[in-house]
Structures are given as structure tokens and as C-alpha cells.
Amino acid sequence: MKLYVYAVTDLSPDLTDLSGLQHEPLETAALDRAFAIVGRVADGVPPTRTTLEAQDRLVRAMHERSRSLLPARFGTLVTDEDALRRHPALQQDVLGPALERVRGREQMTLRIVTDRPAVAPVADEPPADPASEGAGRRYLERRRALEALPEEARAVTRAVAALTRGERSQRGSVAGVLATVYHLIDRGRSADYRAKIAEAGTLRQGVSVIVNGPAPAYAFAPEDR
Amino acid sequence: LEAAIVADGPAARHSLASALLDGPDATLVELVDNLLDKGVVLDAELVLGLAGVDLVYVRLAALLCAADRVVSSADPVSRRR
Numbered sequence: 001m002k003l004y005v006y007a008v009t010d011l012s013p014d015l016t017d018l019s020g021l022q023h024e025p026l027e028t029a030a031l032d033r034a035f036a037i038v039g040r041v042a043d044g045v046p047p048t049r050t051t052l053e054a055q056d057r058l059v060r061a062m063h064e065r066s067r068s069l070l071p072a073r074f075g076t077l078v079t080d081e082d083a084l085r086r087h088p089a090l091q092q093d094v095l096g097p098a099l100e101r102v103r104g105r106e107q108m109t110l111r112i113v114t115d116r117p118a119v120a121p122v123a124d125e126p127p128a129d130p131a132s133e134g135a136g137r138r139y140l141e142r143r144r145a146l147e148a149l150p151e152e153a154r155a156v157t158r159a160v161a162a163l164t165r166g167e168r169s170q171r172g173s174v175a176g177v178l179a180t181v182y183h184l185i186d187r188g189r190s191a192d193y194r195a196k197i198a199e200a201g202t203l204r205q206g207v208s209v210i211v212n213g214p215a216p217a218y219a220f221a222p223e224d225r
Numbered sequence: 226l227e228a229a230i231v232a233d234g235p236a237a238r239h240s241l242a243s244a245l246l247d248g249p250d251a252t253l254v255e256l257v258d259n260l261l262d263k264g265v266v267l268d269a270e271l272v273l274g275l276a277g278v279d280l281v282y283v284r285l286a287a288l289l290c291a292a293d294r295v296v297s298s299a300d301p302v303s304r305r306r
Contacts, residue, residue, distance in 0.1 A: 005265075005267065007265075008265055047260075047261060049253060049256070052253075052256040052257070052260050052261075053256060055260055056256055056259065056260060070264070070265050071259070071260075071263070071264045071265065072264050072265045072267070073260070073261070073262075073263065073264035073265065073266050073267075074260035074261055074264070076264075076265075076266075076267050078267060084267075087267050089265060089266065089267055090265075090267070109255065109258075180258075210251075212251075212255050215255070215259060218258075218259035218260070218263035218264055219259070219263045221263060221264050221265040221266070222265065
């Protein structure tokens with residue numbers, strides 16, 4: 001049997017009334033000052049709409065029972081607990097700041113779309129690490145990230161700055177998507193967030209902003225190693 | 226999941242992006258983006274082979290700059306990261 005990994009949390013939540021994608025019991029595997037929520041399965045399941053929806057529902061339920069939760073990517077299987085505990089991405093120096101960053105928060109997603117020609121893609125802007133960097137550096141990194149976005153995205157981002165506790169963004173590479181911006185906000189503030197976006201007013205002709213959320217902090221996992 | 230157009234123009238409503246992101250596939254877009262392109266990545270098996278994946282995922286993944294997550298996993302069973 002392998003371990004199918006659903007999420008990582010800072011405290012072990014009550015999972016007794018939840019079961020996994022294959023109806024397996026859920027359990028927590030202790031890491032260094034964190035826990036992985038796993039199910040024991042023979043193999044994974046294919047990514048169909050049904051299985052994606054099922055995992056999303058599960059992760060949302062886990063999110064509601066946790067003060068700090070990082071979802072795992074769909075389809076993540078590891079051989080056993082030892083492999084889980086040894087993994088570089090699950091060490092305290094990586095997980096600790098990431099769990100702290102999402103504690104008491106949830107994700108909102110903004111997609112800025114247009115009918116204008118495509119723009120060149122750029123890589124994701126890495127999230128600032130508040131535990132290890134100074135305020136000046138964080139400011140400069142945030143400013144650089146914002147400047148990398150099109151003006152439409154920056155205008156929308158400014159509108160919700162007071163509610164934003166973390167941000168990641170990526171520019172689009174296909175005609176139609178100018179940028180996608182992911183924001184961390186305090187839990188329960190999504191209505192205020194949407195109101196701020198609406199107050200930002202009309203954008204240029206042919207440019208739209210689509211708001212999604214709240215959701216668990218999918219986009220705020222530690223960077224790939 | 227709730228999607229809302231805040232401001233738009235006639236052309237945008239007819240773009241591929243708007244059609245996907247604000248149409249019936251809107252929820253699926255979010256699912257693909259969040260579950261297949263985001264989240265904690267472990268050096269583990271990822272069951273993301275193209276076998277069994279509807280082409281809509283490829284289309285959506287491309288739209289979300291996540292094409293490599295799905296399209297490059299040519300191995301129909303699994304891949305390792």
C-alpha cells in the first residue's frame with residue numbers, strides 16, 4: 001500500500017467523518033512540527049472531473065477544520081511514512097514559513113482576460129518569505145512583481161491591497177489571459193474582497209476581471225525543489 | 226466556486242478566455258489550475274498520464290499556462306518529478 005497525500009497541516013484535524021478518494025480512511029502522518037493528511041491506497045486515480053471535484057471537496061473540508069493547511073498536488077503518492085518524513089519539501093525549514101503564511105487565511109484568484117493579442121509569458125514570481133527577509137526587501141520584491149504585471153492587473157491588485165496578506169502572480173501566455181493573480185486574505189473576508197474589486201470600476205474596453213474564491217491556499221505551497 | 230465578471234467589453238465576452246473562464250467550464254478551470262498545477266509537490270508519483278484525461282484538460286491547462294503539467298506527461302501511466 002502507498003500513501004496518497006492530500007494536504008499538510010500544522011495541527012492534526014478531526015478526520016473521523018471524512019474518507020478519501022477511494023473511500024479509504026484518512027489519517028495523519030507526523031512530520032517535524034506538522035502533519036500530512038494521507039490515505040492508504042494501492043494506486044492513484046486518474047484526473048477526471050469527478051475525481052478532481054472529489055479531492056477539492058475533501059481539501060475544502062480539511063481546510064475548514066484546520067487553521068493552517070497546504071493542499072498537495074492531485075495524484076501525489078509516496079511509498080511510506082519514511083519517504084514522507086525524509087522529503088526535502090516537508091522539512092520544517094520549508095513547511096514552517098509556508099504554514100505560517102497561510103494560517104487563518106484563504107485564497108482568492110483573479111483572472112484578467114482580454115481579446116487583445118497574446119503577451120509573452122514570464123515565470124511565476126516567488127512569494128516573499130516574511131520570516132527571513134526584511135521589510136525593504138519585501139517591498140522591493142512586491143513592487144518588482146507588480147511591475148511585471150500588465151497595468152490592468154496592477155490596478156485591480158491595488159484595489160484590494162488592504163485585504164491582501166500574500167500574493168503570487170503569473171502572466172498569461174495564450175491569447176485571452178493577461179494575468180492570473182492569487183491573493184491570500186484573512187478567512188471570512190471574501191465578500192469585502194469582491195466588493196473592493198467591484199469598486200475598482202470599469203477597466204479598458206475588452207478587458208475583464210474574473211474573481212474566484214474563497215478556496216484553500218492551493219497557490220501558496222512552497223516552491224518546487 | 227463563484228465566478229463574476231466585474232467589467233468587460235463586447236469583444237471580451239466572445240474571447241476564448243472569457244468563454245472558458247466564465248462559462249460552464251469555469252469551475253473546471255479552477256479545479257485544473259488548483260489541483261493539477263498548484264499545491265505541495267513531492268518527489269513522488271504523480272498520476273497525470275494523458276490516458277483517461279479528457280482533451281478539455283489540455284485545452285484548459287494551456288490556457289492557464291499549465292500545459293507542461295499535463296501535456297509533457299506523455300507516459301500514459303505515470304511520471305516522476
